[in-house]
Amino acid sequence: NAGVTQTPKFQVLKTGQSMTLQCAQDMNHEYMSWYRQDPGMGLRLIHYSVGAGITDQGEVPNGYNVSRSTTEDFPLRLLSAAPSQTSVYFCASSSNRVREKLFFGSGTQLSVL
């Protein structure tokens, strides 16, 4: 049982480059979300989804796009990377729309030079 799988684990980008962080879960969870974690800032919600075809913005959505075409996958896209997006990114999912227990992936460490 894989749980929540994030790829890649590490990534280095140059300013202006684009990339997609992948997130997949095999638990048939309706709710999926993306957080970024910066030192001293805790986790901040970027985008979330309560089901396939439904997405919404979190606390810090600017510079990021998401889509949810299937229940299993919730990719996060950086269209034009900036140094301020250097962070550790976590994907999380929950079995229902009430978000009572999030399961987290192991994270993607992103550096933007």
Next chain:
Amino acid sequence: SQQGEEDPQALSIQEGENATMNCSYKTSINNLQWYRQNSGRGLVHLILIRSNEREKHSGRLRVTLDTSKKSSSLLITASRAADTASYFCATDDWGGKLIFGQGTELSVKP
């Protein structure tokens, strides 16, 4: 701004002692959850307390919730070195968002 504010930011205790962490939040909540993060890893769910509950226990964990003060506390009894981690509270705001606090870094010395 973040919903949850945690106190203290860092806590260092000896093995066997109790550890208490506090969380304050700003708006009405559906539930409050506590998570643990070991260094370099994803977060792991510890315990959830609903807005109509005042206290909950799970093993060595005790969580209280005071909705009138918009605050919660997490007590870890008889701490072990393996409890060394960062602990985060998260509040569900009824609107689809689970918002995390900045965390408390706990160090338990053997």
